[in-house]
Amino acid sequence: xxxxxxxxxxxxxxxxxxxxxxxxxxxxxxxxxxxxxxxxxxxxxxxxxxxxxxxxxxxxxxxxxxxxxxxxxxxxxxxxxxxxxxxxxxxxxxxxxxxxxxxxxxxxxxxxxxxxxxxxxxxxxxxxxxxxxxxxxxxxxxxxxxxxxxxxxxxxxxxxxxxxxxxxxxxxxxxxxxxxxxxxxxxxxxxxxxxxxxxxxxxxxxxxxxxxxxxxxxxxxxx
Amino acid sequence: xxxxxxxxxxxxxxxxxxxxxxxxxxxxxxxxxxxxxxxxxxxxxxxxxxxxxxxxxxxxxxxxxxxxxxxxxxxxxxxxxxxxxxxxxxxxxxxxxxxxxxxxxxxxxxxxxxxxxxxxxxxxxxxxxxxxxxxxxxxxxxxxxxxxxxxxxxxxxxxxxxxxxxxxxxxxxxxxxxxxxxxxxxxxxxxxxxxxxxxxxxxxxxxxxxxxxxxxxxxxx
Numbered sequence: 001x002x003x004x005x006x007x008x009x010x011x012x013x014x015x016x017x018x019x020x021x022x023x024x025x026x027x028x029x030x031x032x033x034x035x036x037x038x039x040x041x042x043x044x045x046x047x048x049x050x051x052x053x054x055x056x057x058x059x060x061x062x063x064x065x066x067x068x069x070x071x072x073x074x075x076x077x078x079x080x081x082x083x084x085x086x087x088x089x090x091x092x093x094x095x096x097x098x099x100x101x102x103x104x105x106x107x108x109x110x111x112x113x114x115x116x117x118x119x120x121x122x123x124x125x126x127x128x129x130x131x132x133x134x135x136x137x138x139x140x141x142x143x144x145x146x147x148x149x150x151x152x153x154x155x156x157x158x159x160x161x162x163x164x165x166x167x168x169x170x171x172x173x174x175x176x177x178x179x180x181x182x183x184x185x186x187x188x189x190x191x192x193x194x195x196x197x198x199x200x201x202x203x204x205x206x207x208x209x210x211x212x213x214x215x216x217x218x219x220x221x222x223x
Numbered sequence: 224x225x226x227x228x229x230x231x232x233x234x235x236x237x238x239x240x241x242x243x244x245x246x247x248x249x250x251x252x253x254x255x256x257x258x259x260x261x262x263x264x265x266x267x268x269x270x271x272x273x274x275x276x277x278x279x280x281x282x283x284x285x286x287x288x289x290x291x292x293x294x295x296x297x298x299x300x301x302x303x304x305x306x307x308x309x310x311x312x313x314x315x316x317x318x319x320x321x322x323x324x325x326x327x328x329x330x331x332x333x334x335x336x337x338x339x340x341x342x343x344x345x346x347x348x349x350x351x352x353x354x355x356x357x358x359x360x361x362x363x364x365x366x367x368x369x370x371x372x373x374x375x376x377x378x379x380x381x382x383x384x385x386x387x388x389x390x391x392x393x394x395x396x397x398x399x400x401x402x403x404x405x406x407x408x409x410x411x412x413x414x415x416x417x418x419x420x421x422x423x424x425x426x427x428x429x430x431x432x433x434x435x436x437x438x439x440x441x442x443x444x
Contacts (some may be wrong), residue, residue, distance in 0.1 A: 030278075030331055068438050096242075114393075119394040119395075121393055122390075122391040123391040123392065125391075126387055126391050127390045129387055129388070130374070130378065130382070130384070130388055133378050133380045133384060134378045134379075134380075139377065139378075141378075142440055143374050143377055143378055143441065144436075145440070146437045146441055147374055147388065148372065148375060149225065149433070149437060150392065150433050150434075150437060151391070151392060153391050153429060153433060154394075154395055156392060157395045157426065157429070158395040158398075161395075161422075162395055162398060164397070
């Protein structure tokens with residue numbers, strides 16, 4: 001875990017986020033009907049989901065590693081990435097609600113993508129309830145890993161497969177044209193992709209900090 | 224392979240015999256779902272429009288399934304679990320338990336359907352499609368809840384945890400099955416409903432494959 005202690009990618013994350021904020025607030029964006037200036041939210045809303053998804057993958061991946069190696073450290077990484085995924089999920093939901101309020105007219109609409117994210121937050125809430133229900137460390141880790149992997153697959157079905165099969169207000173789904181078709185011009189792409197990377201790195205950074213704090217607590221408990 | 228198949232059939236028939244030896248659980252399950260349907264009947268007192276009918280049917284199925292399957296591991300004593308642990312292949316155990324629960328829930332689903340047609344009129348245009356969906360829905364509900372019940376039994380927690388852990392995992396399945404049944408109720412052509420049917424089969428296969436792979440990790444204690 002030397003990469004968690006190295007500094008270069010954290011500087012990179014900060015630079016990318018400064019760039020995102022600068023371009024997000026004063027950069028050039030296309031003038032679109034209905035969307036108007038809210039299109040800037042693309043850098044702060046869609047990116048949350050990307051970061052959340054990466055952290056969820058992290059959670060399932062470390063769950064699999066734990067099941068094979070039985071090292072509690074891997075369980076710790078899985079737990080903290082699940083927690084951070086929830087933080088980013090809530091942030092994405094809030095930014096999305098603000099955006100929906102101005103474009104679709106209401107903060108909550110019956111949309112498969114919204115339902116999917118509400119479901120994934122509920123799944124992670126259940127994941128932490130399960131963790132709290134078990135006392136023994138290794139048993140907790142094992143049950144949580146099994147539940148986490150199962151939940152991850154169900155969630156991927158829910159947020160990636162099902163929305164493609166139903167009508168959605170989101171771009172690119174159910175007959176709506178995708179972003180790249182009309183408004184994600186090259187200019188916005190130059191901000192969007194760095195923003196995704198920046199937010200994801202921030203999430204991983206926050207997660208690794210929590211992991212390191214927990215590890216220090218373990219060492220303190222051992223003494 | 225032959226021994227695995229042998230084990231599987233032995234375990235399923237063991238479950239069935241156990242159920243009929245102690246009929247109390249079966250009866251209470253039946254009374255539970257009939258009482259729930261009756262509560263729905265005295266709350267509505269009118270004929271339901273098809274969408275409400277369908278939603279109500281599946282919600283009652285969901286609760287009946289949770290009630291039926293939550294006990295599938297919890298009722299076993301510690302000694303019996305240890306006995307199984309020494310002698311049996313865990314993947315076979317989960318497959319047998321799941322199969323038995325599918326059987327149980329399919330029968331319960333048919334009984335629920337009969338009770339629904341008694342209390343509320345039957346709005347279904349295409350009954351065969353609906354029953355096919357009923358079977359696939361029971362399949363998925365059983366498979367998810369059996370695995371969750373295995374997790375909860377290892378957590379030594381109360382059975383209410385099955386609902387808390389299981390319901391969020393069932394959202395994708397329930398959305399698909401309710402859509403499929405709605406279309407079956409409105410009597411659309413098979414070609415319209417086919418994508419949902421295939422999606423249900425795919426979902427069920429994923430669920431069974433995952434419990435087959437993951438259950439052995441729960442098993443070792």
